[in-house]
Amino acid sequence: MKALPDTAAFAFKSRHYEELKANSAVCDWVEVHPENYMQTSGVRLAQLEQVRNNAALSLHGVGMSLASEQSLDESHLKQLKQMVDRFQPHSVSEHLAWSHWNSVYYNDLLPIPYTKELLQQMCLHVERVQEVLCRPILIENPSLLVRYRGNEYSEGEFLGELVTRTGCGLLFDLNNLYVSSINLSDNAFEQLADYPLKSVGEVHLAGHSVEQLEDGTELRIDDHGSEVCDPVWELYRAFLQLTGCRVPTLIEWDTDTPGLDVLTTEMDRAEQIMATALAGGEAA
Amino acid sequence: MSLGSEQEQLAEYIRHQRSAIPERLDEELGHIERRLAVYRNNHFYLLGRALAESFPVTQALLGRNNFDALARGYLCEHPPSSPVLSRWGDSFSKWLQGQPLPQQISWTAQMARFEWAWLQVSVTEVAAALSPEDIQRYSQEELLQCRFRLQPASCLLHSSVPVRQIWRAHQAGTNNPSLECIDMQQSEYILLLGQGDQVMHWSINGALYALLMALQQGDTLAQALELAADKTDDQGLAAAAAFVVNNGILAATEE
Numbered sequence: 001m002k003a004l005p006d007t008a009a010f011a012f013k014s015r016h017y018e019e020l021k022a023n024s025a026v027c028d029w030v031e032v033h034p035e036n037y038m039q040t041s042g043v044r045l046a047q048l049e050q051v052r053n054n055a056a057l058s059l060h061g062v063g064m065s066l067a068s069e070q071s072l073d074e075s076h077l078k079q080l081k082q083m084v085d086r087f088q089p090h091s092v093s094e095h096l097a098w099s100h101w102n103s104v105y106y107n108d109l110l111p112i113p114y115t116k117e118l119l120q121q122m123c124l125h126v127e128r129v130q131e132v133l134c135r136p137i138l139i140e141n142p143s144l145l146v147r148y149r150g151n152e153y154s155e156g157e158f159l160g161e162l163v164t165r166t167g168c169g170l171l172f173d174l175n176n177l178y179v180s181s182i183n184l185s186d187n188a189f190e191q192l193a194d195y196p197l198k199s200v201g202e203v204h205l206a207g208h209s210v211e212q213l214e215d216g217t218e219l220r221i222d223d224h225g226s227e228v229c230d231p232v233w234e235l236y237r238a239f240l241q242l243t244g245c246r247v248p249t250l251i252e253w254d255t256d257t258p259g260l261d262v263l264t265t266e267m268d269r270a271e272q273i274m275a276t277a278l279a280g281g282e283a284a
Numbered sequence: 285m286s287l288g289s290e291q292e293q294l295a296e297y298i299r300h301q302r303s304a305i306p307e308r309l310d311e312e313l314g315h316i317e318r319r320l321a322v323y324r325n326n327h328f329y330l331l332g333r334a335l336a337e338s339f340p341v342t343q344a345l346l347g348r349n350n351f352d353a354l355a356r357g358y359l360c361e362h363p364p365s366s367p368v369l370s371r372w373g374d375s376f377s378k379w380l381q382g383q384p385l386p387q388q389i390s391w392t393a394q395m396a397r398f399e400w401a402w403l404q405v406s407v408t409e410v411a412a413a414l415s416p417e418d419i420q421r422y423s424q425e426e427l428l429q430c431r432f433r434l435q436p437a438s439c440l441l442h443s444s445v446p447v448r449q450i451w452r453a454h455q456a457g458t459n460n461p462s463l464e465c466i467d468m469q470q471s472e473y474i475l476l477l478g479q480g481d482q483v484m485h486w487s488i489n490g491a492l493y494a495l496l497m498a499l500q501q502g503d504t505l506a507q508a509l510e511l512a513a514d515k516t517d518d519q520g521l522a523a524a525a526a527f528v529v530n531n532g533i534l535a536a537t538e539e
Contacts, residue, residue, distance in 0.1 A: 017481075035367040041409035042437045044370075046481040063367025069288035076367070101295035105364045107334060108326040110294060113308060117287055145319040147310045184313065211322070213315055221322055255333065 006246035029056035068098035093138035113148035143176035143222035156194025225255030413532030437478030491516035
């Protein structure tokens with residue numbers, strides 16, 4: 001199993017297919033949600049195969065509901081396994097969240113308490129996925145608007161324990177970290193070192209929106225619908241300086257997704273920061 | 285309270301706002317209801333957007349706000365049970381038929397039916413097609429008695445307005461018609477077909493539609509040609525048969 005190239009890439013949507021087909025040198029790898037290709041064959045899979053022929057692939061799941069108290073959906077896991085066998089992705093990832101309850105799929109990543117009880121449940125689920133897929137997966141930190149009382153770990157500690165106990169890696173979403181830190185009155189820059197940074201296999205960067213409440217409180221909403229904001233670029237630089245390593249970096253843009261020209265501009269900025277941060281300089 | 289009860293409470297709160305705010309959530313942060321409203325909005329917004337991805341022209345016809353409101357109604361009655369959202373929305377066109385829509389676009393459910401068919405053709409396996417050479421191996425008599433299976437990645441539609449023309453008018457590209465040039469009184473027979481990495485689609489004539497429908501329903505080629513002959517002359521019939529053979533629409537013969 002090869003690792004993802006340590007370059008910047010973007011989250012592939014079918015609307016990019018013709019552009020990418022015409023210019024496959026745009027990036028070394030792309031990321032897709034496997035759920036968009038499950039229970040499908042024909043044209044849609046043919047397009048993904050064409051993309052895969054020219055680029056490394058990351059499968060980033062949104063439907064496994066790993067942090068649910070309910071048991072894993074084994075049929076969903078089986079479909080993921082079929083995709084992994086077929087496409088031989090360089091990375092498979094999922095979320096530290098839940099999205100499914102009593103036969104309703106919420107299509108959102110819902111919050112969790114950082115407790116021993118949930119850690120145990122999460123470990124069981126991650127181990128089961130890794131057992132079926134015969135490979136370690138990456139787990140992404142969520143963006144949060146609420147916090148549970150009685151947390152027994154910080155998010156970074158929780159993920160550190162998960163990594164130690166299951167051998168999974170971390171998909172570090174720096175926009176999520178920033179969004180959560182504002183929403184929960186924390187400091188993302190101070191929290192960075194809490195996370196298992198040596199186990200980061202991929203970084204996500206994205207834009208978010210801001211909702212201003214009457215009393216001046218700002219809620220940050222992780223909508224992946226705009227350019228990466230400056231504080232998140234700064235967090236990315238700080239992360240790189242802390243680890244001292246290049247890292248596969250994905251630009252996510254899921255709402256009103258623009259064309260490749262806009263996405264490549266964001267990718268270029270990530271590459272520039274990666275180069276200068278590791279050389280000890282400043283990027284524009 | 286157990287983890288399961290807490291998750292159930294939050295799930296219920298998000299979808300129906302019926303239950304109390306989950307008690308272990310930290311209210312010291314302030315604005316807890318507004319915070320939870322973001323999760324509720326995300327649930328409806330993201331699934332509404334997912335539905336719009338499957339029905340982009342339907343959304344364009346209705347306008348985004350109207351589409352979102354309708355999507356919310358549909359979601360309340362027919363929530364997805366799986367994260368595989370390309371399979372969610374099969375009942376949307378039928379549901380839309382029962383909704384009050386402006387008179388001038390009262391046919392929008394037919395566009396939703398076209399877009400759903402397009403999506404399903406795009407995600408269905410394209411089977412190996414019978415080639416002209418395969419077909420030439422049969423004697424004429426054998427051929428007329430054959431029952432053919434159509435390509436599984438295909439769909440036949442009949443609409444009372446020209447939905448394919450309208451759909452094309454909403455696509456980028458210079459060869460597509462403009463909306464003003466479309467005769468809205470015209471009905472349309474449509475064939476969608478998966479080929480390689482493309483979904484092909486044609487407006488077809490009544491004879492070809494009758495021929496393919498009959499084959500799809502299990503009639504022999506002789507029976508299908510007889511039905512098609514009611515709608516065209518010999519030349520038209522030959523053209524329909526040639527179209528079927530040359531475009532790989534037949535996947536296999538039934539045993």
